[in-house]
Amino acid sequence: MAKGDIVTREVTYPGRACALKSYVAEPASAETSPAVIVVQEWWGLNEHIRDIARRLAREGYFAIAPDLYSRQGHKVATDPNEAARLMGGLNKADGIADLQTTVEWLRAxxxxxxxxxxxxxxxxxxxxxxxxxxxxxxxxxxxxFYGEIPADEKLERLNCPIFYAYGENDGWIQRADVERLIAALKKFNKQGEVKIYKGCSHGFFNDTRADVYRPEEAKDAWERTLKLFAANLKG
Structure with missing residues (x-):
């Protein structure tokens, strides 16, 4: 069996409100592996997110991508208006609850x-x-990657090191909030790196979107992500 061989499967487990579906990719030969949860864009659990899970599995991780639209019928959007509707229909507390359920499933x-x-x-x-x-x-x-920044009272409770990737031309996430994250990491003495990528827009890591994808910057962000995970999840 060649190094990097992986196996993939669909799993279902009970959630707080409904059955949660997830995509799992894991090393084929490992008895135990550190785990990484991969959380979807507003499009849903599409092939791009599944591919990221497979990339992580090839790096030695048990990767799981939960469908946070399970409560909405496991939908996947290709139209931005539909994606916005689906995202708007996901209560943030419900999303967190389903991620916590995923953690519980991993622990089992x-x-x-x-x-x-x-x-x-x-x-x-x-x-x-x-x-x-x-x-x-x-x-x-x-x-x-280019997500909303929680309020400082939540950042004060941050429990782990982070790497946050942001494109300077992001039209969704405000630069002022990213600067606030940088300040909060220092203020609360939290381990973390924030990288602002010049000339990049929101979604620059997504290699299925030619309009925003930036391969060199995406490669750099991926390498920093793997470095973070290797230092804190392996060994």
């Missing part, structure tokens, strides 16, 4: 119950990837 698996858990997310998912470690002590590293 023999491959991950004794390992550390990381989280990454993009756009809407980046918001959850930064918020969850402010709400849960189960997260050991977080790599949010």
């Amino acid at each position: 698996q023999k491959q991950t119950h004794s390992t550390r858990i990381g989280i990454t997310g993009f756009c809407m998912g980046g918001s959850y990837a930064l918020l969850l470690p402010c709400e849960s002590k189960e997260i050991s590293a977080a790599a949010p």
Whole structure:
């Protein structure tokens, strides 16, 4: 079996309000692996998010991408208006609850119950990837990409090191909030790196979107994410 071989599967487990569906990618040969939760963009659990889970599995992680639209019938959007409607229909507390359920499911698996858990997310998912470690002590590293910045009273409770990726031309996330995150990390003595990528727009990591994708910057952000996870989840 070649290094980097992975297996993938769909899993379903009970959530607070409905059955949650998730996509799992894991190393084919590992008995135990550190886990990483991959949180979707506003489009839903699409092929791009599944591909990110597979990339992480090839790096030795048990990657799980929960469908945060499970409560809305597991929908996947391609139209921005539909994506906005779906995102608007997801109460933030419900999203956090479903992520916490995913953590509980991970803890029940023999491959991950004794390992550390990381989280990454993009756009809407980046918001959850930064918020969850402010709400849960189960997260050991977080790599949010261009997500909303929680209030300082939540950032004060941040429980793990982070890497936050942001494009300077982002039309959704305000630069002032990103500067506030930088200041909060210092003020509250939290471990973290914030990287502002010149000339990049919101979604610059998404290689399925030619209008915003920036390959060199995406490669750099991915390498920093892997470095963060290796330092805090492995060993």
